[in-house]
Amino acid sequence: MxxxxxxxxxxxxxxxxxxxxxxxxxxxxxxxxxxxxxxxxxxxxxxxxxxxxxxxxxxxxxxxxxxxxxxxxxxxxxxxxxxxxxxxxxxxxxxxxxxxxxxxxxxxxxxxxxxxxxxxxxxxxxxxxxxxxxxxxxxxxxxxxxxxxxxxxxxxxxxxxxxxxxxxxxxxxxxxxxxxxxxxxxxxxxxxxxxxxIKISGIAAICPEIKIKGKSFCFTGASSRSTRNKIKEQIRSLGGRFNDRVTQSTNYLIVGDLGNPAWAFSCYGRKVEKAMQLRKAGQKILIVHENDFWDQIEDLRIVDLA
Incomplete structure (x- = not known):
């Protein structure tokens, strides 16, 4: 220079x-x-x-x-x-x-x-x-x-x-x-x-705002409420996209609750690590707990029935 x-x-x-x-x-x-x-x-x-x-x-x-x-x-x-x-x-x-x-x-x-x-x-x-x-x-x-x-x-x-x-x-x-x-x-x-x-791999957002239509989702861990395929179908039926990998276009990474009692402040795994790297780089990807995802699905159902 x-x-x-x-x-x-x-x-x-x-x-x-x-x-x-x-x-x-x-x-x-x-x-x-x-x-x-x-x-x-x-x-x-x-x-x-x-x-x-x-x-x-x-x-x-x-x-x-x-x-x-x-x-x-x-x-x-x-x-x-x-x-x-x-x-x-x-x-x-x-x-x-x-x-x-x-x-x-x-x-x-x-x-x-x-x-x-x-x-x-x-x-x-x-x-x-x-x-x-x-x-x-x-x-x-x-x-x-x-x-x-x-x-x-x-x-x-x-x-x-x-x-x-x-x-x-x-x-x-x-x-x-x-x-x-x-x-x-x-x-x-x-x-x-x-x-x-003490090692901390990732943090799930508290009470996140989740929009499904037009958004891209990925799932990690195991769910106590559904299978991964059914979660994928649910997202797609509501106008969202599902990908098995975390990418730069991912908007939400859903963390399953089964077998992860410490979900409130720690989420472990390769996908979470990738999501954290993207967040540090400025990417607007949210790590959300499965319960919050299902709460949003229920809210959408109530709106549809109204």
Whole structure:
């Protein structure tokens, strides 16, 4: 690449990099405050963000943000008002999502939120409840990776009203899949043995919107309610398409419930792995549980009878 082309490319990527950095900072600031207590490790994480972006100190909004953050954390604390001041600068001095659409910008904020939650290497129930509230407020991200995955796991671990140690480990490992741990002061020190101990292959969406007409389906696992051929016939009779393989044109991968008691937060198998790869690449494919599929079939029958 010639010097002029390289300069133009860098000019464009720098501005997009700026926006991503600010969106991530917004998420971190909200994540560390979800339990209303900001500790010294979380302060270290904010300081590390300033160090990582100091090379942009001559450019706006970093020339406003970095001094403000450093001043706010100088006493190793950050008040609610100081945090709100920083968020105000984020909202008013960035490039206005010029290089990212709303979905991408909010996914970057979600990744920052997870980063903030993990920044002290501790996860508590108050933080996860706060994360669930944020996810509920941002339902426009549904079907976008990793919103569905995070939401499904959060709903599952909070279902019994308490967060045990195994669930904390599960969340810890899962969240690190979606954040840049190399840009963290503390998170990259997580025990790597956890990732060997806990493996997560895929997450089924919670209460997904399923449309059948004109959509492409694939099935994995075993069904307690029907045979695969009958499921295929059911989909085709309603104007949908069925394929035995997960492809780029697949809209829904249905996960059978038989023999998979942990379906609520883990779905294992080659097809799920392929679907996850496509989701990570930006493909709008939903992993749905068989029960949700049959619920949609029943809803369609009720409409036809009305």
């Amino acid at each position: 010639g010097s002029y082309e390289a300069m133009e490319y860098r000019r464009f990527t720098s501005k997009s990099e700026f926006d991503k950095a600010i969106h991530t900072l917004e998420g971190i600031l909200k994540g560390i405050a979800l339990d209303t207590k900001i500790n010294s490790k979380e302060i270290e994480e904010l300081n590390h963000w300033c160090i990582l972006h100091r090379r942009f100190l001559h450019k706006s909004p970093f020339k406003e943000l970095i001094p403000l953050i450093e001043q706010s954390i100088a006493d190793n604390e950050i008040t609610i008002e100081e945090r709100e001041d920083i968020l105000w600068v984020c909202n008013n001095c960035k490039a206005g999502n010029q290089y990212f659409d709303v979905i991408t910008s909010d996914i970057q904020r979600l990744q920052g939120l997870l980063h903030g939650i993990l920044s002290d290497n501790e996860i508590n129930q108050e933080e996860i409840s706060g994360l669930k509230d944020w996810l509920n407020e941002n339902e426009h991200l549904a079907s976008t990776f990793p919103y569905d995955e995070v939401y499904s796991l959060v709903v599952s671990v909070l279902a019994d009203g308490k967060l045990d140690e195994q669930e904390k480990k599960l969340l810890e490992v899962f969240f690190t899949e979606f954040i840049d741990t190399q840009s963290s002061y503390n998170i990259n020190k997580l025990d790597l043995e956890l990732k060997k101990e």
